[in-house]
Amino acid sequence: MSDSTIDNRNTDTRLWSNKAKNLSPYVPGEQPQHDNLCKLNTNENPFPPSAKVGEAISAVLANQADDLRLYPAPESDDLRAALAQLHGLDSKQVFVGNGSDEVLALAFASFFMKEQPLLAPDISYSFYPVYAQTFGINLVQIALADDLSVDANDYSQPCSGIIIANPNAPTGLLLSLADIRKLASAHPDAVIVIDEAYIDFAYAAEDSSDKAVSAISLINEFDNLLVTQTFSKSRSLAGLRVGMAFGNASLIEALTRMKNSFNSYPLDKLAQAGATASVLDKPYFEETCQQVIDLRESLTADLTTLGYQVLPSHANFIFARPKEGNASMVANALREQGIIVRHFNQPRIEEYLRITIGTKAQHERLINALKAL
Known part of the structure; x- marks a missing residue:
């Protein structure tokens, strides 16, 4: 849950609903504006979007008939x-929808507002508890295993649904397709949402082609499986705000009904044109994803050499523990040098830093700063 709270002593809330008063909103990653900033805290892609995105948007603006x-x-x-x-x-x-956050919110409203609880990992995307509070959903958080992985065997109780980020955030660990199939099979009357914001940077060891393994491959097998993704990470379009979901036509119809009860035009013309162009430029997408993967492996090796414990990441970030476990001190020291990484003041992970995969130059700056520390 976000740490954000309303100070009723300084804010006039007399006209607010009880719902608005009691919410603890999600706090997005810090977006500081400073010169010479090395920003490795919000998992944005270090590479620009496909050039075809700008061309498509320009074409819309130039078309006076449309x-x-x-x-x-x-x-x-x-x-x-x-x-x-x-x-x-x-x-x-x-x-x-307008970013995967909107798509997820519509999924919570469409499938989880029921008597039985929603199950989710206790360490995962911090928006999930906010959605649950917003929609009055009973959220039961399941503790991660000792190695911070998700154990599918822990999700056996009756529920209205299960939501799991895969790869998980902030750990970067990946749940296998076999485990996802197990969850969908064990709960045929519950919706299983797999949040694949980072899946395009993942690959299975048994897949000789090193291709990302997505649960989209299972949706024709299970009518209760919904897979969400985003254009913000692997397609470098965080500023365009486009998210998507894949699933049985009945699940998609429920999302559409819910969307049209809030906002029937969530994506503007520029977003639609730019996102479509991004999808059609497959070579550029594959090239930049591979570059991020290569940079991730290189940064992992450098940090390991410095004595950091680095979890095996399948995302565009890594989760690393300094040798002495003093993550908060390291984060503050890096900040003084204009390098921003993410530290979570949360039990079990307070000794870790989440570091976004950046450019080679950003990594060199980070490693040099850590060596100096």
Whole structure:
């Protein structure tokens, strides 16, 4: 849960609803604005988006017959068709929204507002408890295993659903497709949401092609499986705000009904055009994902040499414990040198730092600073 709270002594809340008064909103990653900043705290991609994204957006702006005075396609038909073709699905199995955060919020409202609880890891994306509080959902958090991994065997109790970030955040650890299949099979009347914000940086050891292994491959097998993804990480479009979900047509219809009860036009024309162009530029996408993976392995090796314990990451960040476990002190010392990493003041992980994969130059600056410390 976010640490953000309302100080009623300094804020006039007399016109607020009880719901607004009692919420503890999610606090996004810090976005400082300083010269010569080495920003490795919010898991943004170090590479720019495909050049075709800018070309597509410029084409929309240049087309006076289809200018911004008109509403966009409410269901983002072209984008959904491109995503469906990419994954070998039907468009009816694809949903898009204003960032994966909106898609997840709609999933919470559509599937988990029931008598039975929602199950989620106790250390994961910190927005999940916020959604649960917002929608009045009974969230039961399941402790990670001793090695900070998710153990599918711990999710056996009756529930309205299960949500797991895979790879998990902030650990970067990956749950196997076999375990996801186990969860979906064990709970046929509950919706299993697999939040794959970082899946494009993951690859299974048994996959000789080193391709990312996504639960999208299971949705035709299980009608209770919903897979969410985002354009913010692997496609370098965090500023465009586009997220998507893949699942049985019935699940997608529920999301659409919920969306149209809040905002029937969540994606503007520029976002739709830019995201579609990104999907169609597959070579650039694959190239930059591989570069991030290579940089991740290189940074892991450098930190290990310095005595850091680094968890095996499948994301565009690493979770590392300094040799002395003094993560807070290290984070503060790095900040004084203009290097921003993420520290979580939370039991079991307070001795770790989450470090976003940056450019080679950023990594060199980070390692040099750590050596100086």
